[in-house]
Amino acid sequence: MRRIGSVLLTASLLVGCGPSPTEPSPEPVQQQGAPLTTADVDVAPECQGILTFLNTASSATLGTYLPSNVVANLVARRATAPFVSLEDVLGVALVGDTRLAQLETGARAQGYITGSCVGILDQLAVSTDDAAAIVSFVNTASDTLLYAALPNAWNGATALLGTRPVTTVQAVANTYGIGAASLRNLRNAANIGYSLEMLANAVNATGDGLTAPRLVLNVDVENVVAGAYGTDRRTYAYCYGYTQSDFPDLSPATFYPGTQAPSTVYNYVDGVVDDAANSGEVPSDVITDGMQDLQSRIAGRTFKSCTLHYEDGPWGGVVVSFFVDTASGFRVMTRTHWWE
Known part of the structure; x- marks a missing residue:
C-alpha cells in the first residue's frame, strides 16, 4: 500500500511556518529517544501532534491544507468532542487517506510534529522507533511467526518473505497484501509482545x-x-x-x-x-x-x-x-x- 503523507519536508517549507499568533503554540516534541508504541493505538506518542493540530488549529489554518468543505466537517465534529485517534478522524464525512496525508503535512509544517514521527502509513501514525521495530520484526521473524502475525494477510506475509530483507517501513507498507490492519498487526507484534x-x-x-x-x-x-x-x-x-x-x-x-x-x-x-x-x-x-x-x-x-x-x-x-x-x-x- 502507498505511504500516506511524506516523511520529510524541505527546509524551505519549514521556514516561517509556526502557528499563527491567535492559535496555541504546539507542545514541544522530543527530537530524541522516540519510544516504542506499546499500546494498540493508531497514533504513536510522537505523532500526537497531528491530532493536536486538528483539534486546535483555526479553520483558516486548516483551510491552508484541506478543502473548505472538509474543514467545515472537521470543525463541526471537534466542537462536540476532540479527536482522539485516526479512526475517529476517518469517521468524518469526506475524510479518507488523502485528507489524512494533508493533515500530516499541515501538522509538520506548523511544527506540531518533528522527525521523530515518520508519518501516517496505511492509517497508522508511526514513530521512528516503531518503524525500526517493524522492519526488524519483518526481517527476523520465522516464517510461522510472520504468518501468525498476519492471519488475514497471508498473501502479504508471503510477499514479505519473498522480498526481505526490507530496509524501510515504507517498503513494508508498499508490499502487496499489506494494508491498514496488517501493518498495525506488524507494529503490535514488534512492539507490544503480541504473542498471545x-x-x-x-x-x-x-x-x-x-x-x-x-x-x-x-x-x-x-x-x-x-x-x-x-x-x-x-x-x-x-x-x-x-x-x-x-x-x-x-x-x-x-x-x-x-x-x-x-x-x-x-x-x-x-x-x-x-x-x-x-x-x-x-x-x-x-x-x-x-x-x-x-x-x-x-x-x-x-x-x-x-x-x-x-x-x-x-x-x-x-x-x-x-x-x-x-x-x-x-x-x-x-x-x-x-x-x-
Missing part, C-alpha cells in the same frame, strides 16, 4: 463451526452470555464474581461468590490450545510464546468468570468460558467441543 494475540489467531484459524476451538481476547461478554458462541440449547451455566442481576437472562445458572485464580484461566486456555494443536496447524513456537505472554498478563490477578454448557446433538456438547480481570478488564474466552 498471535496464538489466538492461530487457534481460530484451525477450523470453522461449533466443533472448532476458539480463543477470543477482549470478547464482549454480553454477546457470549446471549449465546453468540454456543447453540440454541444451553443446558446450564455457572459464574464466579457475578450475580444474577449482572446477567438476568442467564438461566438456569448458579452464581458463586469469590473469583478465579490465574491458574484456572491458564488451564482453560491451555486446554483449548491443546485441542487446536491436535490439528497440527498451530506452530509450537507460537504456542510457547503465546502461553508465556498469557502468564505474564494474568500473574497476580483475579478474575470474574462464567462457563456455559450447550448441547450439540445427542452425543456432543460445547463449553464456552470467559474470564475478566477484575482490575484491568482484560478478557479472554475459550470454546471447546466434546463428544462421546
